[in-house]
Amino acid sequence: MAKARGRGKPVRRRDKKGGVGSGRRKSCQHCRDKVEQVDYKDVASLRKFISEKGKIRSRRITGSCRRHQVQIARAVKRARELALLPYVNEGGREDSPRRERGDRER
Numbered sequence: 644m645a646k647a648r649g650r651g652k653p654v655r656r657r658d659k660k661g662g663v664g665s666g667r668r669k670s671c672q673h674c675r676d677k678v679e680q681v682d683y684k685d686v687a688s689l690r691k692f693i694s695e696k697g698k699i700r701s702r703r704i705t706g707s708c709r710r711h712q713v714q715i716a717r718a719v720k721r722a723r724e725l726a727l728l729p730y731v732n733e734g735g736r737e738d739s740p741r742r743e744r745g746d747r748e749r
Contacts, residue, residue: 668706669705669706670706671706671707671708671711672705672706672707673707673708673711673714674708674711678711680714681711681714681715681717681718682718683717683718683719683721683722683725683727684722684727685718686722686727686728689715689718689719689722689728690728691705692705692707692715692719693719693728693732695732696731696732697729697730697731697732699715699716699719
């Protein structure tokens, strides 16, 4: 009797590239523009590397190379120290009003 195919354990195949999460990796904007050193005084370009909450975005999000990501982080920290960039972006949350220490809901 012939052996039936497709029975038993299914054969696992790896997902092919080209799904939702894959794609071509972004090339570093600073390498494309041949920038040697990231300038902390260039606030407009540094704002692209900061999230809405004020956090420094990661390499995975920005597409920067390792060398320039380190320079970006250092430049953002310097700009914050000199008050060129805020530590935390403005615009607090509207949904949770701030309560004083003595205020309690009962």
